[in-house]
Amino acid sequence: MALPPPDPQFVLRGTSAAVHTLHFSCGGREPDVPVLFSGSENGFIHVWNLKTHRVDTALDGHGRKSVYFVETMGGKDRLLSQGRDQRICLWDLAEGRTSVTDSVFTENVGFCRCSLLKVAQGRWLMAAAAKALEEVQVLELPSKTSVCTLKPEVGAKLGMPMCLKLWQPNCGSQPLLLAGYEDGSVVLWNLSTAKALSQLVCHQEPVMSLDFDSEKAKGISGSSEKVLSIWSLNEQQNLQVCKTHKLVNAGISDITIRPDKKILATAGWDHRIRIFGWKKLKPLAVLDYHTATVHCVSFSDHKNPTERLLAAGSKDHRISIWSIYTQT
């Protein structure tokens, strides 16, 4: 007899707006408190204290325009946020400060979340959608120098980039970029040559979100239709579809694979969070708590496996925190 799905461990309320992005920062040692960053539609970034379940700080840096991406850069003292005011802001949060140290004006009016990759100590690469419709620009942070601009060839008709993922095959080697586009295809870009290495049509509808497992060279993408597509990268650096999984209801806003690569979570437009096993995409659980579209899911980076959490942010202004499959 299968058990009924678990209830959320706790629910964070108080954003008073739809939650578009979440990011955990729980890796610090005592007396560091584990925190969760959330970006909402009203322009605020809330820093949630996971011990007290209350907001420690609220950051207002995007002129009340929706924040749709947050990520820490090496510890919770440095935060990057991206908002609909066409800006990417870098924050300094050490010692109780809440100031924007730097910002990048991307001139992009889309919704594509940028992607961060640490390449060396104190150096990051950031890929973000650029001003021109189909282009992706890659910048180095914190120097803000442009590394390359990835332009699809003329006539490719890929549409806007919808989601990005920077990754390195092994430490130290050339970083690559996976980009999902509006026409449903995923493209692998080589940053040094600024050329597309492989293009794969995974969906009939725009690719809403993707995630990639660099160890297994396997990735997964979700779109606005009912299909999840799993594809892999072979030695010739060609993408090919491994399998597809049909969902009950259409629409995925976000997919994320847990850092230990055992499970993955999808955020659905049907208000449900689905958990799958990553090895064979075996459906494991359907978490039904939210009453509106779930916009984002994120796994925590706790050092202790049993403390690991999954967070989901939804249009119903709530963030649900789940503790699921923590034994493995």
Place this chain on the structure above:
Amino acid sequence: VSFIPGGLDCSICFVSHVLGKGCVHGRQKEILSVLIPRLTDLTKSDCIWQRICWRLVECVPDRWMEAVVLGFVQRAPGADVLSRLLGNLVVKNKKAQFVVTQKLLLLQYGHTTAVLQNLLGYLSLDGLRRALLIKVLQELLETWSSSSAVKHSPPEQQQYISKAILICLSHLKEPEIESCRQELLTSMMEGVKCHLDSSLPQIRHLGMIVAESISLKINADGPVLKFQYEEDDETKALKSLLVQTPPLCVVPSLPDDDRNEKADAALPSVLESTEKACTAAPVMPDEESDAELDSDDDLIPYDMSEDKELKTKAPVYIRDCIEVLMGSEDVDKWEATIKALESLVRKNPAATREVSVELAKVLLHLEEKTCVEGFVELRQRAQVAVLTTDPIPVAKYLTSQFYSLNYSLCQRTDILDILVLAAQELSCPKSHGKAKHSGAQKPCTQSLPGSDSSKDWRRIVDERIKSKTRRFATGKSHAELASGPNEFSSVAGHFFFPLIQHFDRPLTTFDLLGEDHFVLGRLVHTLAILMYLAVNTVVVTAMGKALLEFVWALRFHTDSYVRQGLLSCISSVLISVPAERLLEDMTEELLETQSWLGDVVEKDPDGDCRRLALQNLLLMENLKKKLQTVPS
């Protein structure tokens, strides 16, 4: 009775005479219970004994033949045994033929299925007798398909005849079916029409099953007649008659009976256990192979059975609902509306009252657009909700529509059902109104809820006082029933009188007193329930008087379902109207009714009618006694 062992040429006439006389004087059981088993044994393999047996029964004088044959048919353990014992008696002896083919089948109906099997099997076992079998089948079918027989004979007799027909059919062979195919078809068509016309569900089922079986026999390859009815034990038993099981090869003789039975019992249990062992074994290897595949993936899935497709939302306002139901092309929305309608109506009584008649009209004409589960119940609950929210105008509308042109029988009976359900809800206090509504409405024979609750309440109080606590029981919901106004009181008349008004006025498509006697039966039952629910209301006396007059006008109706309804009407009147009012205002009607009830008890062919009439007479007696004991 002892037998002289064979070898001698003896005259058995004397023995036949003794046998016959003994049987006719009622000693059938004693004589034949010894005789038949011995004869069965002796005739098993010995031809001479068979001939002796035949001679024995042939020599029985005609005036005692019936008793003897009946005894043999009832006691023989199987058709083949009967065949051995009686031989071709039916062909040789006119009286025996009459008994077997006419009396036992058409004139009597109390015999068991085993007797029928014996008899008809016996007829089928010999070539000479098969002609009789076909004749018997034709006569049975004639009776089965005659409409007056269906209307006037008791249901038990009709069941008996149907069983006999089914057994005959099971014995018929192909060439015989060929020869009488046309007749079978004609009788089937006529018979099925009369049976389906009946108001009693039992008769309808019988008709359907027999017609299906006949059609199966005459049309084994082609399309077969198939009716839709609920399978219950009775229908399954009837259908099993169509298949003939081969007679038992080993007929256990008397002393061996017990041993054989035990052996038989032992066999099935051994078979069962071996089956179980077999099924257990294959399960194991499957599980193991599954475990192997999953051994690297040790994540156990949770229960995902709740993961279903999202549904579209229903409108939130009543007027929107009306719009969607009337003309929307969006089937998802239509479905969602239909499902949400009842709760919306109940939550917004004020809004519903503004559009109640319109909504009732839309719902009455609503047809199933998509395949919604439980559509009929959803629609009915919505209609009941509308009716209880705004009783008077909606009741006026519904009762007027009941007598209007161009409605289907289904819609008219729907109207009656809704009126009853709503009356039930209105007459019980609020706490009961939210209880589940059951489907079919049959007049209930429970005693008044009012008196029950007061008795319970008293009993509970006494108990509590005894145990010296001051709290009243919270477990019994009956204690709450006593409060709450009876909302049915103000509207009972609006439900009741319009229904009674026009019953004798025929319209072109609707003739209560003529063809549509099924609806008349339903109407009468509905009036009985409404009367019953009107207890303790102000208008109950007027209703009672009108109902008794109505019953008087219809008391000789030929349909037994209608008569049952009329008798329940009388019960309701006797229960609901206070005794003093009954005696003062309705003495004449009561006396007339009493004499009619006496008639029904004695002469009505339907068992249920007789029973109900007897109950009514008892009720009247009780009333009289009650009034006599009360000091005036």
